[in-house]
Amino acid sequence: MLDKDKILSDAKEWFTESFAKSHIANTEKLINPNEFNINHFTAVYLANFLTGNSSPESIARVLLLPRVLGTSVTTIFGTGIQKFTNEVLGTFGSTTNGIDIEFIDQVDGHRKYCQLKSGPNTINKDDVQTIAGHFTDVIHLSRTNNLRITHQDLIVGVIYGKPQDLSNFYKKITKNHHYPVFIGQEFWHRLTGDPEFYDDLLDAIGSVAVEADFSKEFDEVIKRLAATDQIKELSNHD
Known part of the structure; x- marks a missing residue:
């Protein structure tokens, strides 16, 4: 659990x-x-x-x-995002090239292969192609190994922000390459199964700011x- x-x-x-x-x-x-x-x-x-x-x-x-x-x-x-991934989400770490974490989506029940990004404006034009390339490689590998991995299972998880904050580069990942981008509350909901977890995370970090x-x-x-x-x-x- x-x-x-x-x-x-x-x-x-x-x-x-x-x-x-x-x-x-x-x-x-x-x-x-x-x-x-x-x-x-x-x-x-x-x-x-x-x-x-x-x-x-x-x-x-x-x-x-x-x-x-x-x-x-x-x-x-x-x-520090890579360190955050290792120390906070280390139990979800992936050995698949180009993937940061793997987890069972608590909303749809499917295994997700996720690249993590810190915020809604943290990628550029070249990053879009790099992310899409990594995801394409995973799909090809899955076919070789007879695994069920669809476009909907290859996602970008953005740690903080709201959907309306996403830059056009993130939107191109979904529009042009058909890979979902989950940001903030939705990402943490799918990871933990708790729709309130994102708010709890902000509160926890906020307590550090007070200190x-x-x-x-x-x-x-x-x-x-x-x-x-x-x-x-x-x-x-x-």
Whole structure:
């Protein structure tokens, strides 16, 4: 029987150890201006736009916020998806080339061969062809081995998001190649059999966010970045 509590526990542990700690480490190194590709014009403008002045602290803040709340987080989660698969969904691991996990679909009862993706905008044009190629190879192999595998059993599972969030590249997998893409609530429902599991997973990860209060340390990063000669010089040009 599927241990949903263990999946939630493992997901929480993964998010703490592999995501939150990496996020903190990546933030702490941003005390060095060389970590940024600074546009001297827009940095001063954005500092005034955000805070009403272009003090070193204001400039440091507008440099840090996009990295800390945007690209850094996306990169960490995207590169960690394989580790998430191994540590959280390891019991579903597949030995089939091009397939991340295999599981019995709790909605239709058929075995699914799944490639996992992190979010609704994480593939490009080339990825569509790569995914379709892997799935075609699996179908050919199944025929050789007299196994029942249809297009409907080869799926892309997107860990978070909603169907309306899916990029056009994901939609092409279904429209052009006829492979289902299950995202967010539907993916986790099919995996666990629990239509509420996705919400439970978000709650579990949300509890990590509460514990990961980095506000005081972030203020210290701002102060140290603002104290560098490069940022002071940029501020003086206002």
